[in-house]
Amino acid sequence: xxxxxxxxxxxxxxxxxxxxxxxxxxxxxxxxxxxxxxxxxxxxxxxxxxxxxxxxxxxxxxxxxxxxxxxxxxxxxxxxxxxxxxxxxxxxxxxxxxxxxxxxxxxxxxxxxxxxxxxxxxxxxxxxxxxxxxxxxxxxxxxxxxxxxxxxxxxxxxxxxxxxxxxxxxxxxxxxxxxxxxxxxxxxxxxxxxxxxxxxxxxxxxxxxxxxxxxxxxxxxxxxxxxxxxxxxxxxxxxxxxxxxxxxxxxxxxxxxxxxxxxxxxxxxxxxxxxxxxxxxxx
Numbered sequence: 001x002x003x004x005x006x007x008x009x010x011x012x013x014x015x016x017x018x019x020x021x022x023x024x025x026x027x028x029x030x031x032x033x034x035x036x037x038x039x040x041x042x043x044x045x046x047x048x049x050x051x052x053x054x055x056x057x058x059x060x061x062x063x064x065x066x067x068x069x070x071x072x073x074x075x076x077x078x079x080x081x082x083x084x085x086x087x088x089x090x091x092x093x094x095x096x097x098x099x100x101x102x103x104x105x106x107x108x109x110x111x112x113x114x115x116x117x118x119x120x121x122x123x124x125x126x127x128x129x130x131x132x133x134x135x136x137x138x139x140x141x142x143x144x145x146x147x148x149x150x151x152x153x154x155x156x157x158x159x160x161x162x163x164x165x166x167x168x169x170x171x172x173x174x175x176x177x178x179x180x181x182x183x184x185x186x187x188x189x190x191x192x193x194x195x196x197x198x199x200x201x202x203x204x205x206x207x208x209x210x211x212x213x214x215x216x217x218x219x220x221x222x223x224x225x226x227x228x229x230x231x232x233x234x235x236x237x238x239x240x241x242x243x244x245x246x247x248x249x250x251x252x253x254x255x256x257x258x259x260x261x262x263x264x265x266x267x268x269x270x271x272x273x274x275x276x277x278x279x280x281x282x283x
Contacts, residue, residue, distance in 0.1 A: 028264070035261035038254035047255070048262065053224050053240070055252040062259055064226045068141070068234040069210060069266070071227055072220065075145025076152055076209040081202060083149070084156030088201075091157070092164040093186045111154035119218035122147040127219055134231055139221035142230040147219055148212055152205035159204060163197020164190060203274045210267055213238040237263045 039047050042060045050061020087107075091100060126146055127138030134142075167190050175185035191198075213236075221233020222243065235243075241256050241263075248256050 031257065031261045031264055034254060035258035038251060038258040039261070041251065042255065042258075047258065051226055055244075055248070055255065060251075060255045062237070062240070062262065064224065065235055065237045065240045065259070066262065066266070067227050068220075069236040069238070069263075071141055071230075072144045072148060072216065072234065072236055073206060073209040075141065075230070076148035077202070077205065079146060079149030080152040080156060080205060080209075084153045084201070084205070085160055085198065087153070088157045088160035088164060089186060089191060092161045093182075093190065107154050107157055110150075111158070115151070115212060115214040116218075118147060118151055119215040122215060122219035130231075136231045137221065137233065139219055139233050140231050141220065141227060141234045144216050144220040144234065144236075145230070147215055148209045151212060151215065152208045155208055156201045156205045159201035160194070160198050163194040163201070166197065167193045199274060203271060206270055206274075207267060210263070210270070211238060213242050217242065237266070 038060075047060055047062060048066070049063050050059065051063050052059040052061045053064065091103065095103065122143060126143050129138070130136070130140055130143050131138035171189050171193050172185050175189040176182070180188065216236055217239045220235065220239065222235045222239060223233035224235055224240075227234050237259055241259055245253070245256050
């Protein structure tokens, strides 16, 4: 009887894994089957490297959106990674227990806040702030980067903290035994030992930043042109799909699906690069 239950559970776990794989495979098939023909018709060079997006005139260049996604994501990482990592280190190794019980629930709450709420915060607080400080339209690449930097904080903090706490205590104790201070033991021994988990946190943060749509729509300006400064409006790949899919038809609709293909490949490349970097750092 016990053996039968074990076999049944193995089958259940196998089915669950296969369903997950099948879901990803179906998404890939849908994207590539519907997107590749549009790329062939438009031409890969004109599509991926074209600087003009005017579907009504037959121009389907998405280079401005690719660069917009890269710049906004890079800005979010510049803001979010240092703050998130330092917060994780503080929570794991420096924070008193009483204060930890207060801070940690707020970080978990940030992870559960809907994107549209972040967007409203950006519209009502960040956009006027950027407008008053720099004297420009507040819907800019900088605003979107700051907002996305805030949105990826819970992911980076939680995963990094878990990784730091998973480092065996003998690493820390060994550093103290060699005469290192508490701070030096943490930053020179424990944190480097947790670099694999920290890299995973950064990858998850990149995925959140690249795939975010609603909040970016509300603060980025959504201007269809080549990005020419952090104080100018920008449109990303995801926002372009969402804003135009509702009324797009024929080749226009296929071009938007092809944009999804580019986004999918873009995320795969990012994950591959981070995996290579992770292996090199571990080695």
